[in-house]
Amino acid sequence: MRLIFTLQKAIYNITAILIVANSVLVYGSVGFISENPSSGAVIGATVATKWGEMTVRTMKHTPGGTPTYGSRSVGYMGLTMYESIVWGTPKKKSMVGQVSGLENLPVPNSLYKYNWILSLNAGQSYLLKQLYSQTSAINKASIDSLEKVIYQSEIGSTSQEIAERSVKFGQEIAKAIYEWSKTDGGFEGYKRNFDSTYQVPVGNGFWKAPKKGQSPVELPLHPYWGKNRTFAPANGVLPVPEIIPFDYHKDSPYYAQMYEVFAKRNTLTQEEKEIANWWGDDPSQTFSPPGHSYNLATITIKTAKPDLFTAAETYARVGMAVADAFINCWKCKYTYHAERPFLFIYYNLSRTWNLFWPEPPFPAFYSGHAGQAAAAASVLTDLYGGAFKFIDDSHVGRPKDEWRSVEYKARRFNSFWEAALESANSRLYGGIHTCQDNEVGLKEGKKIGQNINALSWRK
Known part of the structure; x- marks a missing residue:
């Protein structure tokens, strides 16, 4: 029975990878996103929802999940998504100095261009794998697959230099927020569910x-x-x-x-x-x-x-x-x-x-x-x-x-x-x-x- 369950789970996750790939590729190249709700911006929001879906999928298929640790995870995933792109619009404000204990985060270089979808993509992938480092190799492969598919859909309309800069910025935001998360009292809470x-x-x-x-x-x-x-x-x-x-x-x-x-x-x-x-x-x-x-x-x-x-x-x-x-x-x-x-x-x-x-x-x-x-x-x-x-x-x-x-x-x-x-x-x-x-x-x-x-x- 355990072998059957393992095979079923593997098939589920492989299917999930294919679904993710198809659903993102259908939109092709997204390019730079402005504040205006144009068709391009809507496609950008679709990339965000793909990571929202991947987050809850990882939560569901990682053993030992609790509502407490899960709530902490979505808090950091959501904040990281926001901070990884907030500098791409003149209308929204960073949460640095506003949320408890978050005194600084990396800031993009105003002299250069960024592809904010690639920043979001890289940050979400990095942080989700850190928060759920205990998840299965198959689940991690699904996360990597989504990151790769979105990257490949963007690279056609973005120079290699901009792509690398954007990915690095998203990862730096995620890493900084992850380090800050270690001091909140709930770090790796899944290791001590019961006292x-x-x-x-x-x-x-x-x-x-x-x-x-x-x-x-x-x-x-x-x-x-x-x-x-x-x-x-x-x-x-x-x-x-x-x-x-x-x-x-x-x-x-x-x-x-x-x-x-x-x-x-x-x-x-x-x-x-x-x-x-x-x-x-x-x-x-x-x-x-x-x-x-x-x-x-x-x-x-x-x-x-x-x-x-x-x-x-x-x-x-x-x-x-x-x-x-x-x-x-x-x-x-x-x-x-x-x-x-x-x-x-x-x-x-x-x-x-x-x-x-x-x-x-x-x-x-x-x-x-x-x-x-x-x-x-x-x-x-x-x-x-x-x-x-x-x-x-x-x-x-x-x-x-x-x-x-x-x-x-x-x-x-x-x-x-x-x-x-x-x-x-x-x-x-x-x-x-x-x-x-x-x-x-x-x-x-x-x-x-x-x-x-x-x-x-x-x-």
Whole structure:
């Protein structure tokens, strides 16, 4: 069986390489990109989305992925994409001196010309392989293939001198950001996903590692992630929100929250089951919640067709917002160590109640799904408006969930906030979060996204 799986995975990745090659080559030579949203700029944005797709593909097919490390990765990938080309437009401003601890980056020589697509291309390839150095050789080959195909599609319209200068600049940006990333507290976090020394408080209302959860080990995931450096300085000083205190009495607000989860599980509609599955984003099976948000950035760019520079800004804002959302969420989770509904329901309501999904290996309050979805919705709304219609096809093609009788069908939304609310509600439908978890997550995520928006993006 292992050999069959390995062969299937190899075939998948080889196919991915061919798809990448075909999809980029069809556009031919892109050349220099201006700020104006011309046809050339749209093609440049397509190159950006190819790297967005490659990023989430790498996340999905690298074992041991977590939502925490994944959020960090998209934060740095998005920022690097933006910084590798920001000097190519007179309208946008670098994040140097604005995001936490980033005091300097390489600057292009104003006397020379650059091909910004080649800069972006080189930077994305370098950083993705550094952030996922643990990924398979086949995945690395896919990354190299995409970089080579884009390079070859550009070299016909660019002199060798400009090409070499552009590639070098993109790599220098990526290297500088990678070195800076080593000081944020989450460097190589995949090597220490679980902490056997961390002491979870014991008593009523406190979280306990699930016996049959998503993780094969009964330990907390990244308990110190909340201490990591945020991208937006303002997000690093947000206060921890208040929580409804534990109370097992039937007339208490706490009991009411838990009872709502219990009752909803027993009355799920087919539509609610489909929503639960769509936003499940189990890191062992998908590109995880931050990958889903990063993919929504790709979908947005494909739908709106902005220029290259706006596309890069979209990835930067979404990536950093999602990264900061997970830091703040984890700070909250390991401040309160709040139990998930299953334990309370088991001891106070029903010994036969069953979860829709296995439990995640970390405390409940507040919902990471809600927080990061709201952060992403906040930045995307600021960029593209409050009535932006799009189709989320992130999970189309996944096999039908036979046990729950759910197929993965594309979902349509009239706004980014509509999608964020659905993502939050999915956790109630799945039985692993209360409405309090979701509502606070949405509120905190909005603050986090607004702080990313408040950075000076325009000159």
